[in-house]
Amino acid sequence: GQQLNQSPQSMFIQEGEDVSMNCTSSSIFNTWLWYKQDPGEGPVLLIALYKAGELTSNGRLTAQFGITRKDSFLNISASIPSDVGIYFCAGRTDTSGTYKYIFGTGTRLKVLA
């Protein structure tokens, strides 16, 4: 199945550090979404981006919709232990009201206290 390229695949960081991850695609998307998934749970929406170049924040999280519409990045500032989990990007296309989501391969984040 199709997946978006997401990097890094995993990372260990110290508590308090900033984290960056990105997602790239060969296709253009109308919307970029970032989700976090904890073990045994479904993904939870963190940030949604609807316009190329858009920069949106949600607390310590900041995400940007790339101007080419083929990429997006997510930054987490001052990481804390509860940031541990898997982060997924998703690109969405909209064709005549039919939405199609393609998900990234995921970034597994581990925070060392």
Added chain:
Amino acid sequence: KAGVTQTPRYLIKTRGQQVTLSCSPISGHRSVSWYQQTPGQGLQFLFEYFSETQRNKGNFPGRFSGRQFSNSRSEMNVSTLELGDSALYLCASRRAGGPETQYFGPGTRLLVL
């Protein structure tokens, strides 16, 4: 407001059997989508239902089917189970009728022996 609920949360079946999974969307949400999540393939879109009609379908064999009821609740059925069907099956709902994004349930973990 209650989130998306899925039942059962865990299920063990043997090859050749069939299984039915259930999803209750967030109140007021009329669109329900189903995804399969595996370590190898990541999150893959199965199908989307809106107003009891399948609107969108991913690249899965006909053994995977679904339906939606008038109260927007949805079921997914997999017939003639194969070992490779072992996965976390996620349901997501959205209000529909606009660009609103989707919210995931906790998933049903299916193990096929």
